[in-house]
Amino acid sequence: MFDNLSERLGRTLKNLRGQGRLSEDNISEAMREVRMALLEADVALPVVKDFIEHVRERAIGQEVATSLTPGQVVIKIVHEELVRLMGESATPLSLNVAPPAVILLAGLQGAGKTTTAVKLARHIRDDLKRSVKVVSCDVYRPAAIDQLHAYADQAGIEYLPSDSSQKPLDIARDAVATVRRQGVETLIVDTAGRLHVDEDMMAEVQALNSDLSPAETLFVIDSMMGQDAVKSAEAFNNALPLSGVILTKVDGDARGGAALSVRHVTGKPIKFLGSGEKFDALEAFHPERVASRILGMGDVLSLIEEVERKTDQDKAKKMAAKIKKGGFDLDDFRDQINEMNRMGGMSSLLDKLPGTGQLPAGALNQVNDGMFNRLGTIIDSMTQKERRKPDIINGSRKKRIAAGSGTSVQEVNKLLKQFGQMQKTMKRMKRKGGLQKMLQGMGGGGGGGLPPGFKP
Amino acid sequence: MFSKGSKQSNDAPPAAAEKSGGLLKSLKRGLSKTRDLLLTDVGDLVPRGGKIDEAALEELENRLLQADVGIDATSAILDNLRERARKAGDGDPGDLLRAAMLDILAPVAQPLDVSTANKPFVIMAVGVNGVGKTTTLGKLGAHLRDSHHKVLLAAGDTFRAAAIEQLQEWGERTGLPVIAQSHGSDAASVVFDAIHSGRARGSDVVLADTAGRLHTKDYLMTELKKVRRVIDKIEPRPDYEVLLVIDASTGQNALVQAKEFHQAIGLTGIVLTKLDGTARGGIVFALAQNLGLPIRYIGVGERIEDLRPFDAESFVDALLAQ
Known part of the structure; x- marks a missing residue:
């Protein structure tokens, strides 16, 4: 019944996408949401006020250059501060006195x-x-x-x-x-x-x-x-x-x-x-557990950690550079699919996001990991040359790829068409960290889960 | 029986029938902390005849939030107040606030009526652990006894250790008979027995205790549903009240509790206990706004008289202490 903090921040910080840094202006709305979330969690008002000031100070000027959305950065700070203020974990009883x-x-x-x-x-x-x-x-x-x-x-x-x-x-x-x-x-x-x-x-x-x-x-x-x-x-x-x-x-x-x-x-x-x-x-x-509970968002935090841990930062940077030059090829696409599988596949990512429960029925079914695996298999059945220059893939190559991957020519066509659209979109995204933003899209919840131009 | 140190028992009936000094006085005493917090400040915030500005509203918002009124109900009160201030212009801010708060509470102030064609009327107390169900029933039993009802207590909390003994002690102190089975027996069966026994004895009211249970425990909520099913099958079907007992110090979770219990067995009323601390019980605003269930009683002290029928005006007046 209560919105958890990530849903609240998701709404508030939508417009923040693409800004590289949290500023006083853009986080004051966010702090209002944090305040509401804490009050709904029954944190006492004076405590909430102290806490918000703390978080605000830490958040201002924080870079959003990692693979997280601004909302996720704020949540991370809020959570870390909560954990810190909550104190030591598992303090044992101290019974070392003369008995009894x-x-x-x-x-x-x-x-x-x-x-x-x-x-x-x-x-x-x-x-x-x-x-x-x-x-x-x-x-x-x-x-x-x-x-x-x-x-x-x-x-x-x-x-x-x-x-x-x-x-x-x-x-x-x-x-x-x-x-x-x-x-x-x-x-x-x-x-x-x-x-x-x-x-x-x-x-x-x-x-x-x-x-x-x-x-x-x-x-x-x-x-x-x-x-x-x-x-x-x-x-x-x-x-x-x-x-x-x-x-x-x-x-x-x-x-x-x-x-x-x-x-x-x-x-x-x-x-x-x-x-x-x-x-x-x-x-x-354990302070982490209680902090997550107060924020009403156990799994979002583990997801943030997972994205942070498992996204290979160097690779992401290289890829971003490639996109900038317009050199995103099918090999890179394959890497992306692998990346996603490393994090447990699309459906497990979606599972961890708040709000997936509110998606229209059937929307979740459309996102299945099998679909991504099949795309991976199709790419695996291409030669190195074909992956780098998809333009050379003609009718007979398509037949070979379809046979090799156990799919059909139509599916190969579909993949190539979607990939073409992706490339076009990416060329338009000139700004730094474009690919990272795409990854964020996956983590950011809602319908923006798939790479631009890509429809299952 | 009362030789228990100098301190009178928290849960014990009074040694002598102390006559209370009027409902409003007692309420004010119980709610004095809230009054200090809310009332005085409304006066401080806005001088009589002054205007309600945004700074005053924000301060008022803080006060309401600190009384556990909750975000939604607080906004509703403030919106209402703004609207009234805009229309009335120069009305006294305290009066306007009082009216805004009454808009939410007045509709749920419905006293409990135990008259029924199919005696006995059954009152069942439910709620999470430690809210004061047994104590509330003990006090309620004494009240009903004093208003010339024949009352029977039913020890339906067969789970918590010594809960049966606790109700039996209340029975002794109030001189009311108690129907009990052994610890661990079926709660539905205890209530069933009590209703039949009440019919045989010509009781007017049966007060049934139940075990405290967190609303998140499915199996315990299922047990409660069974108690209701059993009552429903008795011919002729008795009229009954299912009272949710809520501790005034509970935060916003009270709303979740109320919704879950309501869904499981269909509540017909609410009792708010432990208003004699510094807890302000503002959660009743959220409850009233969201569920609209009648609020029947409030507990503002240790004495039997301190279980009071809920009265919206007194409650708000005590908050606003005019």
């Missing part, structure tokens, strides 16, 4: 603390090979303690009993004493959900934290949260010496802009993502 290492979980109601407590315990037991127990200090929500016990049982995690008639601080102190006596290395303390504006409750969790001096004080936050993420994160960060953040419910389809907001205001690493009902559904945090 205490982990305190805090957050708003319904953020997913209890589920996270048990997932975290599983991670500590199974991956870190440490002994661990969990305890609930939530004496407020009806049956909250039962919930932790039931989850712990299901996950095979040991828990310390507590009772809603006790005080949270007493529960926690008892629990620490117990695990110390038992020689258990880690204790996870689940707390009641609380509103950051509730002074009594915030004082309570502060007291818990200062009494326990936990090795980790983790803020648990729902990835579906909106603009308010900034305020609650700020309040919890001010009240508690947070050591990290856990983002929950990422198995939903929220863009998760809250992640950037929280990171921005707390400066604390996001350590884990909670991603499902199962107790092993706790993932290490």
